[in-house]
Amino acid sequence: MMKPKIELLAPGGDIDAIKAAIIAGADAVYCGLDTFNARNRAANISFDQLVGIIRLAHQYDCRIFLTLNIVILEQEFKTIFKLLNKLVNTTLDGVIVQDLGLLYVLRNYFPTLDIHASTQLTTHNAGQIPFLKALGASRVNLSRELNLREITALAKVGQEHDTLLEVFVHGSLCVAFSGLCYSTSASAGNSGNRGRCSQACREEYETTESGHNFPLNIKDNSAFFDLPALIDAGVYSFKVEGRIKGASYVHTVIDSFRKQIDGYVETGELTQDGERLYKVFNRDFTNAFLRGDLNQSMFIDNPRDNSKNHLVDKLKAEKGESISVVQIHDAKQQLQLDKQEINASVDEKIAHLSIDKxxxxxxxxxxxxxxxxxxxxxxxxxxxxxxxxxxxxxxxxxxxxxxxxxxxxxxxxxxxxxxxxxxxxxxxxxxxxxxxxxxxxxxxxxxxxxxxxxxxxxxxxxNHDVAVIAEVPLPKLEHSPKPAGQAIELSLLICDEEDVALADVTDGDIYFKLPDAYKRGCTKYVDFLLQNPRLIPWFPPVLIGKDFDVALNILQQVKPKLIVTNNTGIAYHAQQLGIKWLAGPFLNTTNSFALLALKQGFECGGAFISNEINRQQIKQIARPDNFKMLYSIYHPILLMASRQCFFQQSVGCEKPRIDNGCMLSCDKSTSIKNLKGDSFAIDKQKAGYPSIYNQDQFLNTDIIDDLGEMFDGFMIDLTNIGAGDRQSPDKVELIKLFDALLNGNREASVMLERLVPESTSLQYQNGL
Structure with missing residues (x-):
């Protein structure tokens, strides 16, 4: 029997952690420089240190991958090209990327660098893998929310497209879909898409109705006992999270997984009990996403280290009520000594490892x-x-x-x-x-x-007998101006069928927001869109499993002239079907190269520019020829969307776990308030994912005067999603005021601010 090839991929936040991973038996380590990576809070490393680390790792047959996994701003490409010109003349084994523009640059200008698609790209369906493959990715890190059945199906797609799959098997879990969390971007510009996640999900909130103070805090992920199932599923790389963790954590986790993987491959049995994992930082563990059993036990009201609590719980389970306070104290003391011993042992093991020039x-x-x-x-x-x-x-x-x-x-x-x-x-x-x-x-x-x-x-x-690769200059991109005299169009986004009547109020495009989930074999939306050919289907960011199949079925049966998609899997199939498409705002488009990637690679006709960037950052973007630039000027501000339920920890729910019916039928809203007094709306639409919204609507009328000449159209979102208990403004009045504003009536801006008193344009002011 042929032994499966499994890669154990370790985190490396600083030099000691990287050394610890190497000596513990990692097959590969991912690490970041002090710029362009999604863990700004990690110590990170310099370029010279990176070269030394590569050299050290290769002595141990360990590969090094560099994280460049943030969205890139236009003015940063000059620096990016300088860095890439240096990286191509190293023996770096791969780069991990989120930004579509950077994917384009790597494939077209630096083809010797191996490209890995970051988890920040939220890859979860069968269309996204060939999309990323077409952009040059050799491997894809899947969304952390997927279950074994879904992973197995995607592994088959990966094999068909010669693309390797990574799955996170241990470490911190985001409660939100990665790449689609804007929790602190909206208030302070600290975007997770720029490596500055402020971890709002770990914050303490005012005690909720169900009695929780950390209602968004989820346990750590661990698939320690699910390795056989993941191997059978066809996963190539087992990835451990933890670039903010220290050397002792990394060594303990990687050494434990190394022994577990090797033992299973040799004997066909799991040989490790996993207890060592509880001796380093953890928030307790769950494998509920992997099992597809989303229940309340995934949450924990302790965002800090749970090691001592686990020890006490274990003692109580062993000794029952007879356990004494002294025994608990002694056990905690011993745990502290164990941790000190782990630190000293790791320090000793890595002391001789050198990255000197x-x-x-x-x-x-x-x-x-x-x-x-x-x-x-x-x-x-x-x-x-x-x-x-x-x-x-x-x-x-x-x-x-x-x-x-x-x-x-x-x-x-x-x-x-x-x-x-x-x-x-x-x-x-x-x-x-x-x-x-x-x-x-x-x-x-x-x-x-x-x-x-x-x-x-x-x-x-x-350079190991490899000819030095000549420097590639930053290409000068042509700015294709908007056709002279072309008016700015106002478009609407709706989701209620009765709002089709708003077509009588405007001549602009009307986008119809399709749901995240569907009943099996649902034909409702096919019939509805065929009966209303003026509506332009708007596809959501997350479409998993059968929901993606149904969304694709809608695309195939309706064959609309134009769609907007926030999901790259739908984009891939739209191109295959010859359907014109626009890139939605949740594709996080922030630079000209991303626009070129969409247009040249997938025949995209235009894109919504990200609402996370400011006036100056937008102004530098070069429009490709025959390509529309669009922007949403009025919408609810999504902070995060999750596959997990937010109501169990806030107001409580009679169901102990999420089932298929929850996605389709649950229609609730509530709010939570942090200790600063800021309130956030929790909203669950029928057939939608549980989501959290900012208390203010996004309203940006400044961009019309600032950058109106750049844009073909501005959109207003009239879906009322995320409004909570607030009375929504009259939709017809909103349309008329925005129309007046685009036609030069500046008084309409004042009237809009009165009509929408709880509004902000802070993202447009702060940028990234």
Missing amino acids: IKLRLCFASEQGEPLRLTVTTEQSDSLVAGDEASTRTVTKCFSSTSLMRPSEELSVDKEAIEKRFKNINNANYELMELDTEQLTNGLSIPYREITTLKNALLAYL
């Missing part, structure tokens, strides 16, 4: 009638020899020119000429310790192009 010495020699000779000596610490800090490996290599040295008074290849060309060999991988030119004979020369050839040969040798 390789020491480099160059010695030049010349004689008349002989070639110019270069002797290269490299010296580096051997991290494979534990406990021997003095252990080094020294390698010598000689190079010679093809021409022989000849007398020349004018063009002497002397000390000055050599130092001028070779003193800058210092780089992230090598430290030039000595440049010896004492053996050069003055007054001799060879063609100077041969010195350049000698230098290139040296650089290739130092």
Whole structure:
């Protein structure tokens, strides 16, 4: 029987954590630089340290992946290109990416870098995998909310498209769909899509009706005992979360998983009990998403370390009521000692691991009638020899020119000429310790192009005999202006069938928001859209399993002339069916390269620009030719959407767990309030995911004057979703006021602010 190939992928928030992962047996480690990664709160590493880490890891047959997993702003691509030009000349094993524009740049300008799609891309259906494959991704990290049946189905799709799948198997869980959480972006610009998640889900709130103070806090994920099922499902990489965690945590978790995986592969049995996992930071564990059993036990009213609580619970289970206060105290003391011992043990294990630069010495020699000779000596610490800090490996290599040295008074290849060309060999991988030119004979020369050839040969040798890849300049993008004299169109988003009557009030586009979930074989929306051909279907961001199948069925049967989709799986199939499509605002589009990716790769006709970015950040975006730029100027502000229920922890629910009927029939709303007094609306529409909304509506009339010349259309959301108990403004009056505003009536702005008193445009002011 052939043993399955399983990758254990470890987090590395700082150098010690990365070393701990390597020594614990990780097959790969993902880590971030101090910019462009989704864990700004981690210590992270410098570029020089990255190169040293790659070198160290490769000694242990461990790969290194770099996280560039945030949305990228237009002005940052100059820096991004500089970084990528350096990365292509390292032996980095892959980059983890969220931004569609960065995917486009990597595929088109840096094809030697292996691309992995981040969990921030919210990949959860069969259309998204070929979409990401077309953008160059070789592997995809799936959404954490999926169950085994759904993962198995997607693994088959991955195999069909030669795409590897990663699944998170341990660590912190977001209660929200990753990439679709705007919880602190709306108030402070601290966006999870920029690595500045403020963890609103871990905050304390005023005690809810059901008696909880941390109603959004979910337990940590652990599939420690589900590894056989995941292997059978076809998962390639088991990914551990934890780039904010320290070396002792990383070592303990990775070592535990290494033993569990190896033991199962060798014996067909799970050999580890998992108790070591409770000795490092945890919020208790759940595998409920994986089992597809979404119940109240997934939540915990303790966002901090649960190690001591677990220990006490275990003692009580063993000893019953006879346990004493002294026994509990002694057990807690022992746990503290165990943690100290873990820290000391890990420190000792990684002490000999070095990421120091390789020491480099160059010695030049010349004689008349002989070639110019270069002797290269490299010296580096051997991290494979534990406990021997003095252990080094020294390698010598000689190079010679093809021409022989000849007398020349004018063009002497002397000390000055050599130092001028070779003193800058210092780089992230090598430290030039000595440049010896004492053996050069003055007054001799060879063609100077041969010195350049000698230098290139040296650089290739130092780059593992791979030719240095030439620098790729940042391409200049053409700004395609909006056609002169073209008026800005006002479009509407509706979700109630009776609102079709609003078509009589406006000539603009009317988008109809389709639900997140459907009854099996539902034909309701097919018939409705066929009867109302003016409506433009609007597909939501999350469509899992059968819900995606039904949404695709609607697309195939209706074959509308145009759709808006916030889901890339639907976008992929729209292109396949020859249906024109626009990218919705939840695709987090923030730069010109993302627009090019959508247009050139998938024949997209336009995109809603992200509401997370500000005036200056929007202004720099270059519109592709024959491409519409759109923006939502009035809508409820979604903070997060979840597959889990928010009502169990807030007002309580008679159902102990979510079932299929909950998604389709539950229609509730309530609110929670944090300790600062800010209130947030919890809203669950029929056939929609539980969601949390900001207390204020988004209302941005400034953009009309600021950047009106950039946009083809502005949209207003009239769905009333997230309004809670508030009385919604009259829809007809809203349409008329927005129409007046677009036609130059500035008084309409004042009237709109009166009509929508609880509103904000803070995201447009703050940006990312």
